[in-house]
Amino acid sequence: MRPFFECREISKTFGGIEALTHVDLKVEPNTITGVIGPNGAGKTTLFNIISGALLPTAGEVIFKGKKISGMGPARVCRLGIARTYQLVRPFNSLSAIENVLIGLGFGRARPMAKRDRLAEALRILRMVGLENKMNHVAEGLTLVEKKHLEIARALATAPELLLLDEVVSGLNPTEVTRIIETIQQIRKSGITIIMIEHILKVVMALCERVVVLNYGVQIAAGTPEEVVRNEAVIEAYIGRFEDTEERPDA
């Protein structure tokens, strides 16, 4: 049975620094997997490797039975993996709908008449609640809207696997709830999600499985409840809970 998505022994060195060491990750289809860990643990590096932006120093990324590590980001996107960015990177002076149109037109483009493409883009914007801002320039949107726009743009590429990089950071409790709902909707539509997250509450609420990284090494994996009780995890986080990351319930 070939795995849907797997990282085998991923290692990445930058100069003298080992950002990732022998990281394994197995993801089942139609699940939400969380990747957590303190700052600098290597989570975004892992995403960069998965999405094809970086080459791993060692190890492989397998998606639907195919080795994708080594393919560029465009090919990875065409194979069905899309991502958002930790520091939002929408196409700033393009409007919301144009941002989505890029994803639609180039990601896994199916030939479509312009009118149909516009309708489809609008549908996607509606899914994330941005249909009223369709002609607004991306730069002028609020942070939570920009994050939703990034999600919409990623969804436009009809991905099977969606990588969400700290979508919740910087949002207030109401916005957090809103984005959690969006993510749950996405999962309902059959898309598999891997999400990097800091905020344990969100991870507990959404993820079926959690992987914990610390200094580039995987120190725990399992259900959220298991992981939270894991001693190594608690030790890694001691002293880091001081940050405002631990938010009260909404």
Place this chain on the structure above:
Amino acid sequence: MSADFIQLLVGGILLGGIYGLAAFGLSITFGVLNILNLAHGEFLMLGSLLSYGIFVGLGINPFIAAILVMPVFMLLGLGFYLLLLKPIMDKPPHQLLVASILVTLGASLFIEDVTAFFWERPVTGISYSLPPMELAGVVISSTRLLILFFIFALACGMQLYLKKTYVGKSIRAIVQGREGAKVVGIPISRVSALAFSIGMALAASAGAFYVTLFTVTPVMGIPLTIKYLCVVVLGGLGSIVGSVFGGLILGVAETLTAYYCGAEWSPTIAFILLILILIIKPEGLFGAKK
């Protein structure tokens, strides 16, 4: 190896050293400010003119002149920075690019045109020479050797400065990561101003050496900046040491081309080298592949 060839080589290395010195300054500026200063060549030209003026007016030898112009141009560089660059530093990346090209290109044209108006005739090399030396049966101009030594000392001095002093380390920190440097409390604006001024000063002192060997014209600024570009790309974007080596390669290549193919082809060799390195190894000789 014929004596002629060695002379050519020495000449080429010398020219290369001058290029490298100026490109060194350009690299620092680009690393710290993220702005490519299209007016960089103008400062070499102005440095040459000032040097020449000092030599003719005060009779000071070019080596001292090279040192004297540095503080003058540090001040000029500071003024340039405050007037033209600081106002645009905080723009988002694409706007910064457009604005910086406009501003520095505009400044180039302005400097060139005004200088050409006041200084019409090309300035020929300063005739200053020491008795030539003989090394292994080959006659080498000791002036040239001395200049080479000076440039080398200056470059080493700069490297030491960057490595050892607090300011130097701040500069390197910003080059490596602007956000990180901010977090650590480095005053970006002030260090940027300083880095820019140093870059200008280096360009100007390179000019002082340049005018002892070659002719200086007011319109050489832009072609020179293009040559620096080639040097920086050759050496590798982001590698300061690389630009010195790039300079050496260009200097030698240019001198040899001028001799064997004719002087009118030597401006093109820089560009040909640029195209070649872009095709063969785009990240440059010392650059890091992504």
Place this chain on the structure above:
Amino acid sequence: MNRRRKKLFLLVVLLLCAILAALPWLGFSYGVVWIFLLAVYFTLALSYDIVGGYMGYMNLGHSTFFGLGAYTTAILLNQGFNLFAALFAALLLAAVFAAVVSYPLFRLRGAYFALATFGLISLIEVLTVNLRDLTGGSGGISTPPGNHMVPSYYLVLAVAGGTMVLSHFVARSKFGLALFSIREDEEVAKAFGVPTTLYKGLALVISSAPASLVGGIYVWNMTYISPNSVFGLEIALSPIIMAMLGGTGIMIGPLVGAVFITLVQEFLWTKVPYFHLAMYGTVLVLIGLFMPGGIVRTRWVKPVVQWLGLGEAVDYFKNGDVERIP
């Protein structure tokens, strides 16, 4: 209100076109020359902006296409080819050249790209001067004499109009959207499947077409060009200054800039024979410092542009949430 506005606008445009068409018969021979040059510069500015403004890569060497077009046409005219064959060859040559140089040059970004393309001009100029037998060297090249002012006037207006159509359709197309995305964030564009390398080369080739055509028309009309006249700083920088002054990245920008600059040149150049470059330089600095978005994006002009329904293309020097007119 909207429809009436558009009808009024269309009427004005038609009137202008009628005047332009009739100009040679109205006895304003100086005006014809003036508009001819304006159209040449405008076409250069607009075609530059496809790569410089839409895609965000400032190709300071855009005039290389102009010069190549001019020289190719001149050489072929001298060999006895008719104008259209010569223009076609010029178009082809410039397109191939664009395709070839795009391969190494687009490995550079930002200011490095700008500077390198600028250097391209001098490379081609040196080659032109040195290939004396082909091009006549630094003395320039003459083409068969004749008064072609009127036909070349119409020709160049046709090319200018065609370039406006081209620019308009590129901006509205999927290809144009991709160019914008490359400008905004090339890495992300690539990650979302935009074929950046291909599109960058394609954009450059497309931009070379109008430039080489007007180069050919120019030499046919002038019957003489020299390396300096087609590769010099003036022809290299004027179109770019026009595009940037008027407003880069938006179709109406280069038009505004071209008209503005030619008018200013008209009055200033004859009164002050020196410091032309210095004045250009000052304008560049001022634009860079105070209005990098150009005239059409300033507080006073922008509402007019949007009122006219021309607020299309990119609004990218604004800040704040503006509702973008699709």
